Amino acid sequence: DAGITQSPRHKVTETGTPVTLRCHQTENHRYMYWYRQDPGHGLRLIHYSYGVKDTDKGEVSDGYSVSRSKTEDFLLTLESATSSQTSVYFCAISESVGASYFGPGTRLTVT
Amino acid sequence: TQLLEQSPQFLSIQEGENLTVYCNSSSVFSSLQWYRQEPGEGPVLLVTVVTGGEVKKLKRLTFQFGDARKDSSLHITAAQPGDTGLYLCAGARPGKLIFGQGTTLQVKP
Numbered sequence: 001d002a003g004i005t006q007s008p009r010h011k012v013t014e015t016g017t018p019v020t021l022r023c024h025q026t027e028n029h030r031y032m033y034w035y036r037q038d039p040g041h042g043l044r045l046i047h048y049s050y051g052v053k054d055t056d057k058g059e060v061s062d063g064y065s066v067s068r069s070k071t072e073d074f075l076l077t078l079e080s081a082t083s084s085q086t087s088v089y090f091c092a093i094s095e096s097v098g099a100s101y102f103g104p105g106t107r108l109t110v111t
Numbered sequence: 112t113q114l115l116e117q118s119p120q121f122l123s124i125q126e127g128e129n130l131t132v133y134c135n136s137s138s139v140f141s142s143l144q145w146y147r148q149e150p151g152e153g154p155v156l157l158v159t160v161v162t163g164g165e166v167k168k169l170k171r172l173t174f175q176f177g178d179a180r181k182d183s184s185l186h187i188t189a190a191q192p193g194d195t196g197l198y199l200c201a202g203a204r205p206g207k208l209i210f211g212q213g214t215t216l217q218v219k220p
Contacts, residue, residue, distance in 0.1 A: 042212035090153050098142045098203045102153030
């Protein structure tokens with residue numbers, strides 16, 4: 001299994017609070033991704049990174065920001081959490097665009 | 112707008128039956144991946160297809176990439192309850208993957 005972890009694995013937070021999710025890899029892969037998975041929508045890309053300090057928006061980036069200061073860490077921040085951001089969040093890594101390895105997911109509930 | 116359309120979205124069959132899942136697009140992809148996801152876990156990569164017309168086999172699973180690299184299929188022979196899960200296709204675009212909405216497969220003993 002690819003060395004990829006996510007923290008926390010579960011979180012409950014209140015509307016309006018900031019939340020940061022962490023993805024950590026030990027594979028030294030160049031690309032890192034944040035997705036959210038919701039029923040009926042499959043996996044939707046939030047943001048991705050193609051190198052340290054190099055990031056770009058995905059299809060559902062509003063309300064989210066990311067940072068990658070080290071190869072191994074990719075942080076996803078919800079600036080002011082809303083109920084619509086209740087979801088399961090997956091981090092993924094890949095050496096090149098294509099085959100990706102996913103973390104175990106973070107289940108976020110915004111009340 | 113869904114760039115990758117998977118069909119069917121749900122499939123419930125008996126053990127031993129064959130099935131095919133389709134992944135279609137109007138766009139060309141440089142490669143296409145298939146993933147399988149079980150409840151509470153992240154997707155796991157099954158295969159990557161790169162060349163138009165390519166066929167890959169993984170035990171009872173056969174994956175095909177369309178000649179024009181716009182579509183793909185996954186065929187399972189003699190399905191078993193252990194095949195139950197969510198099957199996702201994903202196409203590679205510059206810098207990222209685009210996922211289909213998934214096919215939920217249930218194989219009943």
